[in-house]
Amino acid sequence: MASLSILNSESDEENWVIQINQMSSEANHSILKIIPVCIYQVPKSLSSAKPEAFAPQLIAIGPYNHFCPKLYPMERFKVLSAKAVLDHFQKHDLKQIVEEFRNTATFIRASYHKYLDLKDETLLYTVAIDALFLLNFFHNYLNEKFSGSFMAGLEDRVRLRGVKLTKDAIIRDILMVENQIPTYSLLKILVLQSSEPPHLVQDYLGSMLLSFCRQHSPLNLTHVPTCSEAVSKHHHVLDLMYHLVVSNAEKPETPIPVQSQGTSVSQKSSTSEAITISFKKVKCALTWTLNSMKKLKDVNIPLVKPIKRHLDPVLKVSSQLKTLSSHPKLSGEEEEAPLVVKIPCVRELHSVGVFFQPLEGGNMAIEFDEKMGILYLPVLKLDVNSEVIMRNLVAYEALTKPDFLIFTRYTELMRGIVDTVEDVKLLMKAGIIESSSSLSVQETEELFNGMSKSIGPTKTQKLDETIKKVNKYYQCRRKINFFRVLTEYVYKSWKFFTLLATFVLLAMTAIETFCSVYDCHRYFKPE
Template identity: 25%
Template sequence: MENKMGREECIIQVNEEDWVRQMEEEFKEVKQRSKVEFKRWKGMSIYRVPLSLKKLSEKAYQPQVVAIGPYHHKKKKVQLKEMEEHKKRALRVFLDKSNKPLHEYVNALTPMLQDLKNAYQQHPQLKCSDFLKMMVIDGCFLLELLRTSSSDKDPSYARNDPVFSKYGLIYFGPQLKRDMLMLENQIPLRVLNKLVEVACKKDTYPDVTDSILNFFELSDGNNKAKFKNSLHILDVYRRSLLSLGRKGSKVSGSRRCMDKVCCINSINKTKNKNNGEYQMRSATNPAEASTSVPPVRDCITSINNNKNDEKDRKSWIRHCVDKISFGGGKLRPPSISADDTKKKNDEFHMRPATDLAEAGIQFQCMESGSRYLDQISFHKGKGKLRLPPILVDDATKTIYLNVMAFEWFHVNRCLTEEDKENYNEGFHVTAYVFFMDRLIDTAKDVSLLHKHHIMQYTVCSDQSVADIFNTLSKDICIDSNHKLEDVQKEVAKYYRKTMPGCIAYAKRTYFANTWVTLSIFAAIFLFALTITQTVYAVLDYHKSDAPAPEPGLP
């Protein structure tokens, strides 16, 4: 007991020891490096997937057919080495069609060299000449791949070409598309744009974004503003799934912890008069964080100087030690009981699709004009949940895992106000995956969504689709302030109502079949006739028991 009290006193009565001065020195070094690091973070867009995610599904992040960019450039995999020869053939055709020498393309990319390198989280371990060579070869290969996919016959390649012919794309197409949508397998989109600009062949090589959308059979090319400043092919694909830049799309309010460097400016032991919350202030970007970090002794002194309510102060300090994170924002004192937490979770927890259908909620597939993942809506008056259609195939898991990883690392980074407005940042695809994970629990849920034309799939069974969505959200965090979270709460509230469930049960039990419905109406009609006959019989009985009037009386 005495040891425990001693440890508590040691935590509370913090003195200015050596480790405090050491941390202050480290903060000074961070301040000096912050401007350079912030500039590099801003230009970063192609990331290394952590080993913790790769262990869950390693194949989803490793290219199987073609290596694009430096991360998998010199892998010893046989399939990747074979595609290098096809890349050189694509470069030859590209140069022949443009009638420009190779050095013009290299010279055009040279001023962009440092920016291209900064786009990668892990700096490429290549010489400048080797890096430019890789950018040119990979860029020309992608442009040729996009061009040949939109034309039936191309005299530049043989009819039996294993990659660029019609039949080659049928065989390699699905594998190439999957590899081109991997986060680690990207090159900046400005490389492709610069190559097309130097080639001056707009008729042969049209707009790069349109070519990418056509290659992946996505029909969203009319909304040019949405694809402004796209970073790479994966980014273009993600934007095509969402209604970014359109009215009604909601930007998430919070930020994930790894997207900003936060610091504690002060711990104020003053309760908010309105809601009794303890307040913590945090910086919103790394540059601000580095300049606003106070001396550690100031934070400690602000705790030690407050001698009011010693018991409450100890509880608050222990709570800070246990709960503090880089997320910033508000900290609540640990006064919420487990029962209250469970009640709150049950209140806003959305049930699977089959349970919602039993409660009277109807499912409706969106029309072709509004098939974006972030446009899911719920009509409270009609109890109708509108969902976009989705096609699930063998590549779905890989694609969504990489899009979610890109959102995790990049989308909510601290950008300029112009970038925020253009990009409309948020965990939109991740929120959709979480929404579908809650909606789909078993094969019966998939079958129900398939019945309403929401879920189409080419995989083996309903259970396979359910397994895909149940594993996609594993070990992934989500922004709780997203628009779809509001939809889930509305659906959960509607589910708890009694009357819609009774009506749905009646429809499902008594009106699901025509003959059953006719039988019910016939029974009701006969029951009504029986009641009418009984009423008339009672009235006749009372009329016969009434005394007859005496003669002569009026």
């Protein structure tokens, strides 16, 4: 079977040769060194769990999806929105904008990872229309202090349609990895169209983008750059949102105030060691008693048969105690930190006295106070768009920073601690999750459990250390709880166990004496 080709005609072949010559030229090579690839197609390894979260569902932005048949019906809507912007400024029409873009085709191509099988003019018209549409959409987010003098009264095509679901779908599509265009193209159009100085135009655009990211980001933004930096230091709107979310990743961690209450770490450590020693002693006693009872049960002597009927429940309880005492979490054995986050859910942590408190900051601000048993987590704002935004932030991080998957690690942590609806309710009560009225508790729980596991996250030292502290605290408290149960139900019943052990010892002695006189081999054969 012949393989598929991107070339369908002779003109396609000619266009391909022209583009290859352009790409291999010295001038273009120097441009490729300056302009990094920043717009990618999402590979199937990242999108297979939920492909619709990465493929635009309503509107196409940029050359990757511009000519997709199912999205092309919205082209008329985009053109009308673009014309509204041009009519507002009344300086250039679409053709003039494209002519001004003529010398930037190489720069635009350099931003895309995939080979663009488009002629320069087609590419420039595509970017111009989409950039004008985005300006029409983003102007609603412009800071009020700017709105009076810039783009005021611009016709809003989204509002004219009057469908909120349409606006939510556009927001999701704008923040998809494949649906990006360089911020440079938006700035160039505004500089051409506006009569304001270029530095003010850059501030206007930065204000729109920052306001858009602040309103739709799943995490609170602590470090907010200037409006000028939002444009000059970030390639596109998804890149801006990602860096706003993980902006404090390389900064010193936020110190947590030390409070005087609570047990010290050294005291907990010594308590844990004492409990472990007690477990070992109990385990030895249980093992000896259990083995003796099993031997007594196998004896085929009529005198012992009435006793054997009462051994089954005792053996069952003893076996459970033995299994519990040998559990790795209760035996003092250290476990290696797994690559994928393994952590008790919110409900389990809450049952051993762990409290949850919101902490202002990005995901790197996550901390655990061992003295007070408080896990500090950033506030997470969820709505109908959150899942798509979070999945695309994870995918963008994997494509651009494969050695530092901090946001991916954060989503793994949240998926680890949220198992049921009850976990979501506890986090909402603690103020960690702020869910809009459009998103039910059940949908919030499904959002976390449905997050893709297709990425193998790298270890992030600070966050992994916090997870290790939480697990250690949980295991220690489990040991303490088990010790209390052991004290209440075992040590208080020491008379019964003493009597039982005495009976077993006497029974074994009697059997040994009996067998020293008579041949007992036939009695010890299993029934």
